[in-house]
Amino acid sequence: MGIWILLPIILPIVTGMYLLISSFLKHLKSTESELKTADGSLKPVVLLTLIVSVAAAFYASWTGDKSITLFYLMKDIPICFKVDAVAALFVTVVSIVWLLVGFYAFPYMSHEGEEKRYFGFYLVVYGVLMGLNFSGNLVTLYLFYELMTVTSMPMVLHNGSREAIMAALKYLFYSMCGAYMALFGIFVLNKYCDTLAFVAGGSLNTVLAQGNETIILIAVMAMLIGFGVKAGMLPLHAWLPAAHPVAPAPASAVLSSIIVKGGVLAIVRVVYYVVGADVIRGTWVQYAWLILSLLTVFMGSMLAYREPVFKKRLAYSTVSQVSYILFGLAVLTPAGITGALLHVVFHAFIKCTLFLTAGIFIFQCGKSRVDELEGIGKCMPKTLWCYTFAALALIGIPPASGFISKWYLAQGAFDSQIGILGWGGIVVLLLSALLTAGYLLPITMKGFFTEKKTEELEFEKGEPPMAMLMPLMILAFLAMILGVLPSGMIDYAAQIAATIL
Amino acid sequence: MMNLTNLLANYGEAAAMILFGIGFTNLLLQNNLIKKIIGLNIMDTAVYLFLALKGYIAGRQAPIVVDGVQSVEAYINPIPSGLVLTGIVVSVSVSALMLSLTIRLYRRYHTLNFDEITTMIKKEEK
């Protein structure tokens, strides 16, 4: 029943394209005033598509292993989709976040304008992400990876200002550079692996690889750096802090929580499902990867600590947190992989919450800098409480979810045989947790506890509308509850780790 | 030593190669358009010289039937002459084309210096 895999890919893309084309045509035909009136049919269409696609995606991922081959691009290289444990995990996270942020985006985008274009691209990117997650081999993954870059760029570019264009260009060029470095790796791996399809544990042909280790290692490194661009790993992370402040808040939310995970998924697939972890264990590639991810963790937190613009601060936080995940993958131990996969889920929910609050602050009060948020807790207590729960989870305070994933990451570093880097990793993790507290908690503190009187505060409005508050609360709830009742998730992640190592 | 005697024995071909070199360099490096075309012609003529020499076999006649067809051994190789004829046709056509282009350029820019023409065109654009 492979058709259930295709449905969540094709339906959003088709609907999204329809929305884009109709918005384009409307632009050509109508006058200025006609453009201002909103289209009533937009909301039901988008929500219906999202709900149907999400349902289909859940059905496809959780009811048995399915696969479907669309066609053969070249001999031995098909475009095919397959459901496995990792795919199911990513699909679930993506779908939940996408649906919730979709609800949130309606009131927000009515402020920004051009909703049809935004939602058109929103749906298309969802379909492409489903394709990415369900990919069955490296070439399909690469195709959807490139598509993801191309289709998510217009969301960054949404408000059309010069800054947005420059940021989108940066995003595009960095991503494309990364994709082509990865392409180099694909060519090499095609030669030395039995197949480019994803096989748990990798499929490197040891006979062929004999004597050619250098080029294989260079290829894996190129793929790590190439896909790491999307995941915000040093040295090609600079697009992240540029793209987030200029994109509309819902777009930044999904960019930080989901699209960067596309890079993580690609790295997981390459290291664990195509090459095999043993190939890089103990080599310079592993050490370089560990060092780069640790440096990114530290540097991201440091830069976030000093950043005055709220969304940019959260962007640097993403840079730092995603490298936690990459560190967990780099230690190549079961505990590390478990921690990394858990953090993928938790970080997605947490970061989404954080960005949605940033969006609410901008939407309701027009405040985008941290120092302007003093006393905001008096006007919007519910919002700030959600933010606080998410922040606690990110810092890693038990029983919030972040604690679980960081525990496993530390465990993984401890277990692995990388010696001093393992200890260094744990130190960096701790330091970074402190810095995270340093850059997230002041907002809570200043928001709730301020010496100014209520009359002196400059915030006109109160809590945001329900459509924006509900998703926020659901996500914050998920961030907390998964920390309290984590065993299901831990088992699932540990199972995945066992099959691939 | 053997190389030098071979070279002297084939002095015609050697001269042809030197002429080819002269023509090629002129076509490439000269600034004046007419001199370039002259270079082209020298280059082509050098090839014809080479071909003609290659066709010649000492002691035999040109391949024209006089007093009935004689045996094959009485004539020189007729094919290179045919090749030379074809080459001449080609050379004439391209020379004519290049000369007409030169006239066009001269009428427009009043100079035969190719570098100057290029500079003038760049200025024209601005």
Added chain:
Amino acid sequence: MAFVQNLPFICILLSLFTGPLSSILSGKMTKKLNLVMITAVGIMSAMVLAFTVKSGEAYTYMMGHFPAPWGNEIRVGVLEALLATVFSVIMLLCIVGGSKEREEELESTKQNLYYIMANLLFCSLLALIYTNDIFTAYVFVEINTISACGLIMIRQNGRTIEASMRYMIMSLLGSGLLLLGICFLYDLTGHLLMSNIKEQVQILAATGEYQIPLLVCITLMTVGLAIKSALYPFHTWLPDAYGYSTMSSSAILSSLVSKGYIILLIKIYYRVIGIDVIRASKITNVLFVFGLVGMVMGSVNAIKENNIRRMIAYSSVAQIGYIYMGLGLGSEIGVIASVFHILSHAASKALLFVAASGITRASGKNKDFASLTGAGFRNRLAGIAFTIGSLSMVGFPTFAGFISKFWFAQAAFENANHTKTMLALIVLIISTVLNALYFMKTVIRIYTPAPALAKEKNYQNITVRGQAPKSFAMICFVAMNFMLGMCSDPIMKLIQSGLEMFG
């Protein structure tokens, strides 16, 4: 002897005679005649392709009643027929796509001349593909040069005349070297028919006589043809020639003319000298190095350009570098990849030129990037076509460019020399990144909305129906690109079997 076997000769004759015939007819009739002729040739070549695939071997066709080795011959195999078919389709679409530009840019008295030149060009291209005689090849190379020059300079402004002069100079340098090489070869072997020459060369290679003259010969022919097909650093004429002539000329020149010389080079390597002798002579290393340099420098120069047509022209320089790199890798897969890239580049580059002319039309005929902002919204089909062409050049999967790059990478691996493999792969990726830089930059620019600019300069919107011939050409090119990208396996098999019977 089936009737189908006569068809290649009939194609050449047909296109040859349509040339002079066009000179006595009026403008409109000439255009129709031209289109009919190219379509007819395309259909006939497809029939020949079907025939050769079915029979599985190449055949030689004697011209007149003079047998080898004194007479002239053409030789027809799968590869020749495939190339002829694809080239006819591309030529047809280029001419159809540029018809409006020609009506506007050329003087009415010169409309005829354009079709004469195009017909002669087409005839020489077919003859280069099919011929089995090396001197005939030279003659048709010259005809190709002259008619290509005619196509460039038919639009009379200072730039095109200077460009055509530069083109003629470089081309004639190449022809001179080629002619000298051919004369040397005749001197060494005594034959003009390719198959006969090869027998003699094999004997010479076996005995080791005349080693240096043979090497000189190979070098002369290679360098001559490399100069003519604009290998770096002999590419200086290319940007001016492609950038300023009328659109269909640029498309035809970039897709077909330079490729004709490369096909002749491959033919010389396989059928005249023999690929083993070529590999032993190491000239492939020289081609490899120049190909690599061309790949990088072409893209670097393209990034600096501000004129869209010149940018696409520099991109051609880079792509020709790819083809020479493939030839220089020396393995059989390398040559197959190069031939596939000839086909895929022809499809993509012509598409880019047609789409670029659509975009510039929607921007008041200005070619600089500032005016092109937002053109993707003014001329939607051209914008989409340009995006698809760029994505193909850059190597997006499902388009033809990805397949070419993939096979070039595989060919690099076949090489025993590790340095060559690494160099090829690294430069392949660097050039892809550079390609992405300038193509994606342009795509973003044409899709950045600029309604104020359009209103101020009064740029017209262009609909699909408003540019019907161009739309038709663009859609067909896009379809071709997709086909090459998705169903590349049968075509690769055809090329492989064609190359086996090529030698």
